[in-house]
Amino acid sequence: MPELPEVETVVRALREPLIGRTFLTAHIHWPRQIVQPTPHEFKQRIANTTIEAINRRAKYIVFTLSNDETLIVHLKMTGHLAVVPSSTLADKHVHLVFELVDVPGREPDQLRFRDIRKFGRVYLVKQPETVLGKLGPEPLEDSFTVAILKERFAGRKRVIKPLLLDQHIIAGIGNIYADEALFDAKIHPQRYSHTLTEQEITDLHQAIRKVLRKGIEREGASIDNYIKPDGTKGDMQNAVMVFRRTEHPCYDCGTPITRIVLGGRSTHFCQNCQH
DNA sequence: ACCGGAGCCTGTTAGC
DNA sequence: TGCTAACAGGCTCCGG
Numbered sequence: 001m002p003e004l005p006e007v008e009t010v011v012r013a014l015r016e017p018l019i020g021r022t023f024l025t026a027h028i029h030w031p032r033q034i035v036q037p038t039p040h041e042f043k044q045r046i047a048n049t050t051i052e053a054i055n056r057r058a059k060y061i062v063f064t065l066s067n068d069e070t071l072i073v074h075l076k077m078t079g080h081l082a083v084v085p086s087s088t089l090a091d092k093h094v095h096l097v098f099e100l101v102d103v104p105g106r107e108p109d110q111l112r113f114r115d116i117r118k119f120g121r122v123y124l125v126k127q128p129e130t131v132l133g134k135l136g137p138e139p140l141e142d143s144f145t146v147a148i149l150k151e152r153f154a155g156r157k158r159v160i161k162p163l164l165l166d167q168h169i170i171a172g173i174g175n176i177y178a179d180e181a182l183f184d185a186k187i188h189p190q191r192y193s194h195t196l197t198e199q200e201i202t203d204l205h206q207a208i209r210k211v212l213r214k215g216i217e218r219e220g221a222s223i224d225n226y227i228k229p230d231g232t233k234g235d236m237q238n239a240v241m242v243f244r245r246t247e248h249p250c251y252d253c254g255t256p257i258t259r260i261v262l263g264g265r266s267t268h269f270c271q272n273c274q275h
Numbered sequence: 276a277c278c279g280g281a282g283c284c285t286g287t288t289a290g291c
Numbered sequence: 292t293g294c295t296a297a298c299a300g301g302c303t304c305c306g307g
Contacts (some may be wrong), residue, residue, distance in 0.1 A: 001301065003301090032283095079301095116284080117284040157277080174301070222298070
């Protein structure tokens with residue numbers, strides 16, 4: 001399940017093979033994957049655009065293209081982007097293929113979007129804010145301070161775990177890193193946000209940044225379907241403290257990890273360490 | 276403002 | 292063994 005660290009890893013891996021490359025055309029095998037524009041217009045507008053930059057905003061991959069176009073991809077649960085030789089066989093889960101203009105000295109290749117569960121979505125827009133405009137702050141940017149976190153919580157009375165998953169409050173945190181951050185900050189996932197002390201908000205701020213950075217360092221968590229663009233696994237699944245460790249001993253105190261459902265999401269925590 | 280539930284999807288796993 | 296049902300969670304939308 002790609003979250004901020006997984007998407008960041010994908011973005012970093014795609015820059016080398018893609019920046020400066022030009023799209024020839026796109027083959028759309030499952031039209032609903034493209035939110036806008038229509039498939040016909042998508043093909044017309046993507047043709048002959050050159051990739052100038054690839055960046056991440058929250059869990060979105062943002063391709064800045066020539067011709068004033070922006071290609072935006074959300075991997076959702078099982079989406080996977082990879083640049084592969086055109087001769088590579090594509091399986092039934094490849095729903096979108098971008099043909100690239102060949103580069104001398106480089107094997108002909110393509111950008112492919114593979115997505116088992118078809119939750120992933122693609123946008124081609126002139127104004128990226130129409131897709132990204134309502135997202136909360138990026139937790140790893142310098143501007144994301146304790147004061148900003150406090151401000152994001154102000155006036156809200158919500159259970160902290162679902163609040164962390166709300167992309168409009170803070171962007172990029174998903175189920176794995178929400179559980180990990182709450183464990184690191186020693187905060188019970190069912191606590192109400194307005195009951196957190198100054199110290200707890202400070203701890204949570206630090207914990208969020210710590211676990212996300214750890215995820216990036218380890219190139220993501222290959223827990224369900226996530227793999228890096230080159231097909232290899234990340235390493236964060238070997239470094240989680242609580243996520244999917246139900247009944248296994250807490251690494252800090254030995255108490256079996258508890259699993260509950262919050263906001264429809266499985267939630268893992270240590271009853272002894274988190275209050 | 277917030278919450279819960281349905282819906283989108285398919286591969287994997289639990290249970291009978 | 293073979294079947295069905297539940298489960299996984301990214302996000303949006305809807306009703307309360």
